[in-house]
Amino acid sequence: MTSETADPALEQEFQARIDADDRIEPRDWMPAGYRKTLIRQIAQHAHSEIIGMQPEGNWITRAPSLRRKAILLAKVQDEAGHGLYLYSAAETLGADRDELLDLLHTGRQKYSTIFNYPTVTWADVAAIGWLVDGAAIMNQVPLTRCSYGPYARAMIRVCKEESFHQRQGFEAMTVLAKGTPAQRKMAQDALDRWWWPSLMMFGPNDDASPNSAQSMAWGIKRFSNDELRQRFVDATVPQAEFLGLTVPDPDLRWDEESGHYRFGEIDWDEFFTVMRGDGPCNRQRLQRRVAAHEEGAWVREAAAAHAAKQARRTQEVAA
Amino acid sequence: MTEGSSFTSAGGHGAVPTTDVPVDEGGFPGSQPLWEVFVRSKRGLSHTHAGSLHAPDAHMALRNARDLYTRRQEGVSIWVVRAADVVASSPDEKDAFFDPAGDKPYRHPTFYEVPAEVKNL
Numbered sequence: 001m002t003s004e005t006a007d008p009a010l011e012q013e014f015q016a017r018i019d020a021d022d023r024i025e026p027r028d029w030m031p032a033g034y035r036k037t038l039i040r041q042i043a044q045h046a047h048s049e050i051i052g053m054q055p056e057g058n059w060i061t062r063a064p065s066l067r068r069k070a071i072l073l074a075k076v077q078d079e080a081g082h083g084l085y086l087y088s089a090a091e092t093l094g095a096d097r098d099e100l101l102d103l104l105h106t107g108r109q110k111y112s113t114i115f116n117y118p119t120v121t122w123a124d125v126a127a128i129g130w131l132v133d134g135a136a137i138m139n140q141v142p143l144t145r146c147s148y149g150p151y152a153r154a155m156i157r158v159c160k161e162e163s164f165h166q167r168q169g170f171e172a173m174t175v176l177a178k179g180t181p182a183q184r185k186m187a188q189d190a191l192d193r194w195w196w197p198s199l200m201m202f203g204p205n206d207d208a209s210p211n212s213a214q215s216m217a218w219g220i221k222r223f224s225n226d227e228l229r230q231r232f233v234d235a236t237v238p239q240a241e242f243l244g245l246t247v248p249d250p251d252l253r254w255d256e257e258s259g260h261y262r263f264g265e266i267d268w269d270e271f272f273t274v275m276r277g278d279g280p281c282n283r284q285r286l287q288r289r290v291a292a293h294e295e296g297a298w299v300r301e302a303a304a305a306h307a308a309k310q311a312r313r314t315q316e317v318a319a
Numbered sequence: 320m321t322e323g324s325s326f327t328s329a330g331g332h333g334a335v336p337t338t339d340v341p342v343d344e345g346g347f348p349g350s351q352p353l354w355e356v357f358v359r360s361k362r363g364l365s366h367t368h369a370g371s372l373h374a375p376d377a378h379m380a381l382r383n384a385r386d387l388y389t390r391r392q393e394g395v396s397i398w399v400v401r402a403a404d405v406v407a408s409s410p411d412e413k414d415a416f417f418d419p420a421g422d423k424p425y426r427h428p429t430f431y432e433v434p435a436e437v438k439n440l
Contacts, residue, residue: 039342048332088371112333140331203334211337307376
């Protein structure tokens with residue numbers, strides 16, 4: 001691999017390729033900062049996927065019907081798959097899988113704040129599919145055209161699968177919203193709980209995101225946080241209206257002139273509190289992940305022992 | 320961790336920090352080898368690279384590949400190859416390596432002029 005010390009000619013060639021909307025592939029020369037930025041982003045994206053299995057996994061045994069249970073199982077399995085696609089993409093940049101997991105388990109790398117909120121009723125599972133996966137799709141679709149080939153290809157796969165996630169959530173939400181008064185209330189409560197955290201998923205306002213410009217120049221990020229958030233609000237408010245539910249924002253209004261919904265201030269203190277580790281479920285999520293990893297150690301050891309035994313036998317037969 | 324100073328957003332499934340996050344510390348020897356996965360999506364088509372995964376041996380790699388890359392009937396056949404066994408051309412030698420084909424446009428049918436009145440050529 002070529003050295004990543006600053007080399008104006010190589011740097012120029014690299015940037016020209018990005019500006020021409022061409023893709024960077026693993027063995028190409030790339031600036032050290034580009035490599036680092038991508039490893040960090042892809043790894044934390046992967047962590048978000050696998051931690052994201054927990055809030056919904058919490059309801060697999062209590063799904064209200066066999067149909068819902070089968071759907072939820074498939075969805076949670078998809079999240080595991082998305083995590084694996086992404087860890088593989090990070091490894092093409094020279095990261096190590098075990099090391100990335102260690103960085104997650106020791107809290108040095110983070111995951112999306114959204115997964116530190118609890119799923120207190122079945123309606124939360126519906127709301128996650130509809131809102132959280134809906135917000136994720138808004139973020140992830142532009143990433144299918146990201147300048148780094150392996151990340152873009154992983155995102156194409158993820159986005160294909162993610163649309164089922166959002167639809168099943170909206171369908172489950174529809175059943176509740178059109179159901180008994182108690183079910184309606186459950187649906188509204190879930191929307192009240194998940195609306196603002198979903199808007200926070202797009203990250204701080206543009207004027208508070210100093211690194212975004214570099215990511216844009218590198219073709220990693222294509223739209224600003226506020227642009228994507230606006231798209232999400234514009235797409236989702238009519239869906240809430242269809243459900244007959246009320247978006248918990250007294251400042252929300254349609255702005256005829258701009259053709260967009262205007263919405264209230266986001267409570268960024270809450271966002272930073274959750275990111276720092278003091279959200280409702282931070283400790284529980286991480287403990288659960290570490291426990292799953294440690295309790296699964298014997299499986300990895302057994303698989304390695306089996307592989308070693310098979311390799312020995314093959315050698316003996318050949319000898 | 321405060322707004323602006325040590326945190327900006329990036330990430331697909333929700334915002335995550337982009338500063339004060341270590342990315343490579345080294346010293347973690349991989350416990351399971353990496354495998355490249357190739358999937359034939361249907362009969363009549365060749366196997367295409369789908370991605371990679373970790374597994375202790377070829378048998379487990381195939382099973383993992385089935386669960387990871389064909390959850391929606393994306394394939395009728397899978398190959399797994401140890402990533403360490405793949406021999407690749409290096410982009411550094413791109414020019415010299417692919418140059419021989421660069422000056423041979425006569426290998427393409429569009430190189431030749433065909434009179435308008437001549438058919439079936």
